[in-house]
Amino acid sequence: MPELPEVETVRRGLNQLTLNQKITGGDVLLDRTIAYPFSVDGFVDGIKNNAIAIWHRRGKYLLAELTPSSPASLSSSSSWLGVHLRMTGQLLWVRRDEPLHKHTRVRLFFGEEQELRFIDQRTFGKMWLVASGVAVESIITGLAKLAADPFSAEFTVEYLAGKLQKRRRPIKTALLDQSVVAGLGNIYADEALFKSGILPETLCTALQLKQIEDLRTAIIQVLETSIEVGGTTFSNFLNVKGINGNYGGVAWVYNRAGEPCRVCGTSIMRFRLGGRSSHFCPQCQRV
Numbered sequence: 431m432p433e434l435p436e437v438e439t440v441r442r443g444l445n446q447l448t449l450n451q452k453i454t455g456g457d458v459l460l461d462r463t464i465a466y467p468f469s470v471d472g473f474v475d476g477i478k479n480n481a482i483a484i485w486h487r488r489g490k491y492l493l494a495e496l497t498p499s500s501p502a503s504l505s506s507s508s509s510w511l512g513v514h515l516r517m518t519g520q521l522l523w524v525r526r527d528e529p530l531h532k533h534t535r536v537r538l539f540f541g542e543e544q545e546l547r548f549i550d551q552r553t554f555g556k557m558w559l560v561a562s563g564v565a566v567e568s569i570i571t572g573l574a575k576l577a578a579d580p581f582s583a584e585f586t587v588e589y590l591a592g593k594l595q596k597r598r599r600p601i602k603t604a605l606l607d608q609s610v611v612a613g614l615g616n617i618y619a620d621e622a623l624f625k626s627g628i629l630p631e632t633l634c635t636a637l638q639l640k641q642i643e644d645l646r647t648a649i650i651q652v653l654e655t656s657i658e659v660g661g662t663t664f665s666n667f668l669n670v671k672g673i674n675g676n677y678g679g680v681a682w683v684y685n686r687a688g689e690p691c692r693v694c695g696t697s698i699m700r701f702r703l704g705g706r707s708s709h710f711c712p713q714c715q716r717v
Contacts, residue, residue, distance in 0.1 A: 432515045434580070434613030435656035436675060437490050440521055443670035444485045444492070444546075447523045451540045452499040453480050460535040463548065465556040466569050476559045477511065477538065489576045489612035490514060492521075493566065512558035512570045513548070519555030522547045523670045576612040580649050585611075587643045594634040594642060601637065601645075602630035603704045614649065617662055617677075617684045620709045621652040624682045629715045630708040636717065655680070683709040 456474045458464055464473045480496040494511040526545050536548040536557060560569045567574040578584040593610045604610050605619040623630055625648035628641055656662060661675030668674060682692055687700035687709060696713040
């Protein structure tokens with residue numbers, strides 16, 4: 431599943447390529463991709479003749495602020511296009527004449543030459559169109575449940591300690607909870623725990639404040655490093671130009687079971703925790 435660095439990579443690419451261009455129409459090839467409005471025709475009609483002012487990211491959600499392309503139809507507030515890539519979603523900026531990928535679900539047309547395609551093999555990804563004047567969180571309800579973004583001023587040591595210290599559950603499981611840290615997933619939870627020297631199964635209640643401080647720093651560092659190299663591609667993540675991410679080549683522990691630790695040379699181990707794979711170094715990480 432694309433995590434914060436992959437979604438942020440897509441956001442930056444979209445802001446370079448798609449802004450201030452009139453959306454001339456669209457085509458929905460899989461109806462259930464549109465989570466709202468419930469009418470596919472309503473989605474296409476509603477997005478038509480708008481332009482994207484800017485793309486935002488909240489956790490793993492992408493939010494495009496839409497403005498009417500005609501000055502005569504300007505309103506006091508923007509409408510919004512929301513996107514969640516879920517497990518296998520991709521947003522690709524391509525020429526209209528490029529052959530359709532077999533898993534193309536939604537097409538948004540920009541002029542005569544370009545389009546934004548939503549491609550999703552597993553079909554879990556979603557799109558929402560929120561009308562002007564409607565609170566985005568009332569439609570995309572997952573936004574209201576999100577914790578602080580790791581890059582926000584709110585994400586302090588005290589904030590993270592408050593989220594963790596009363597939870598009697600493994601720290602790895604807690605980090606995957608979007609109400610604890612927004613945008614973090616399996617890859618970067620493993621990486622941050624390695625960088626902070628904490629075993630994945632350590633209970634949150636057992637963590638000392640210094641460990642939580644180290645963990646906060648590690649979360650920010652691994653996310654920044656991944657964004658710098660365009661995210662992680664282990665299966666199907668691509669940026670908006672169709673290019674793979676490169677973090678997998680420098681990962682500390684994720685997907686490296688049996689390989690030597692980059693710090694001490696001990697073999698990286700893998701086990702299942704809460705139904706998810708966890709990777710760690712038994713020498714560098716302790717309770």
